[in-house]
Amino acid sequence: MTDSTVHPVGEGAPAIRDLRLGDLAKALRLGLRDFLRKPMMGLGFAAAYMVGGWLLYLLLFVTDQDWLAIPITVGFPLLGPFLAVGLYEVSRRLEAGQTEWARRDILGVIWRQRLRQLPSMAWVIIVYFLFWSFFAHMLFALFLGPSALTNVTSSYGYLLQREGILMLLVGTGFGAIFAFVLFALTVVSLPLLLDRExxxxxxxxxxxxxVKQNFTVMVVWGVIIAGLTFLALLPGLLGLFVVLPVLGHGSWHLYRLATVTGPARNPHA
Incomplete structure (x- = not known):
């Protein structure tokens, strides 16, 4: 590796490495390896994420806001990066050669993060999610009118009308932009905050x-995350039992490949 592959960002921030598409395969491979080494950790965090999703859908059903299920399904994965912090810690320990610990040790690390910078990032993600929900509500009313909000729970025929189809297309476009912006803000920041002061x-x-320095590679990574997450949501969120741990661990390894956080090493070795 030559110095031309390393790009400084600023004081206190790690330098950035150039990535290749092959690094994505490597990150996923290492993510799967970490999941198989500590499967109960991955399954535990995935279960917490799934239960949260089911409770959210139950709340929508009880409050007769079923129509929100579509934007919530699109927006709920936005919370995934923060909920994967525990998986980052597992991968960090495995990378350091630690193989034996109790679950409370991992949870203790996450709990101690409340005194650092991660809670600020958590608020950024939560506010972003709430804003997306509000925007989806506004988009729905704008295209279909207020009356549709009260009748869509009994009939989804509104979505098959011209206005409904147009709303879905526009909403999908804006949703993709929302998701990519949050992706750019969090794909490295969360593991970095866990790893460094x-x-x-x-x-x-x-x-x-x-993301800017490795735009094509990171767009492909975002598409991989979106595609696998969407497929995992289809069978009642059950696919998240595998997809969330692999992507969580893989995101840690991609962060390590993309940044210089210690002695320089060849990320493509």
Whole structure:
């Protein structure tokens, strides 16, 4: 590796490496390896994520807001990066050669993060999710009118009308933009905050810089995450038992491949 493959970001931030498409396969392979080495950890975090999703859908059903299921299904994965912090910690320990620990040790690390910068990133993600929900509500009313909001729970025929189809197309376009912006802000920032003492603004700047420097590779990574997550949601969220742990562990390894956080090493070795 030569110095031309390393790009400084700023004071306190790790330098950025150039990535190749092959690094994505490597990150997924290492993510699967970590999941198989500590499967109960991955299954535990995936179960918590799934239960949260089911409770959210149950709340919509009880409050007669079934129509929100579509934007919530699109927006719910936005919370995934923060909920995968535990998986980052598992991969960090395995990378350091640690193989034996109790689940409370991992949860303890996550709990101690409340005194650092991760809670600030959590608020960024939560506010972003709430804003997306509000935007979806506004889009629905704009295209279909207020009356559709009260009748769509008994009939989804509104969505098959011209306005409904147009709303879905526009919503999908805006949803993709929303998702990519949050992806750019969090894909590196969350594992970075867990790994190093930096402020959350620096972490987000570093994350965006990684995406800009490796735009094609990171777009492909975003498509992989979106595609696998969508497929995992179809069977009642059950696919998340495998997809979430592999992507969570894989995201940690992609962060390690994309940044210089210690002595320089060849990320393509």
């Amino acid at each position: 930096v402020d959350f603004v620096t972490a987000m700047i570093t994350s965006v810089s990684v």
